[in-house]
Amino acid sequence: MRSLNLVLKLLAAAAIVLCALPVAAQSVLYDKSRITCVSRQMNVPVEARFMKFSAQIAFDPAQPAKGKARMDIDLASFDIDNAEVNDEAIGKQWFDARNYPTATFVAAVIKPLGSGRFEVRGPLTIKGRTHEVSAPFTYKEEAGAAIFDGAFPIKRLQYNIGEGVWKDTDTVADEVQIKFHIVVTAGTPAAKK
């Protein structure tokens, strides 16, 4: 009897712990995921890609508020398909990747917007400066994977990206669009219910 009691107590404790646990982390499929940015030079949209980043994501569309996400982007992996521009971009006046190698975003709040759409809000730190950003995104599951797609604008000068002559926004606009397409393995235990 005593042992049964103990088992029951343990089960109850386990249940409490399980419910309080955040949604299980999903593994990111990096070869299918992309983080890109679109800047405008003389009003010409030009896309570049961050080839390396790491992300920790735990998201259940049924309970978005419990979701967690963190993203670390390797700024030196910036690639705009032009060696000269790549060198300039990671240099002192732009990302200064030697002193500030990563940009970090941490999700603070995730809320549903309805019909597969959500919004994530949180601090984005680049080049030692932090500003809150919010990004609407869509979530869909297909073929054993879950896909997050979203985009949000940042003002590059708020992060001191583009110093000196590059402060001029007539040539390179202040607003830069960040786009993410993150693919993770589908099906958290909670989502499978």
Add this chain to the structure above:
Amino acid sequence: MRIAERYTGTAIGLHWLIFALIAAGFALAVYMVDLPLSPLKLKYFAWHKWLGVTVFALALVRIGWRLTHRPPPHEAAIARWQRSAEGAMHVVLYAMIVVIPLTGWLYSSAAGVPTVYLSVMRLPDLLVKDYALAELLKAVHVTFNYMLLVLVVIHSAAALQHHFIARDNVFRRMLPCIKPRRGNTGNA
């Protein structure tokens, strides 16, 4: 005695306008390509593309005009071989002023950089981004431009030869202000 005919005002205007735009675009390109990256360099590239788009559009108008308006006839003294050489040269020049801006546009699209005319009008991307193809198109664009430079030197040399050595009306037919010489008329 009658005065030899000139090209129409439109033909003369288009000829010199296109010449001026190409000269500006060419000089700008030679100057800008080796500049270190700066906002000014990006501006120069944008201006170069705008010049190119303008040349492309005017070249199409000009070819349309040429096909619907006969050029003034030559004087009898112009030899047959000269007429054939002139005809061939003009066809190649017309082709170049269309093809060169087009190769620039193709190069830009293959490089993944859309062309936005005057920062306002986005032109369609003709190709999907392809780095190797972009490098090839860049080489084609540059080579065609130097070929055009050679053709323009020959074309100008012929015009100046007619004007200063043969002293006929060939060059004057394309000049907006100077009246054709009286006398040597006689149409073919």
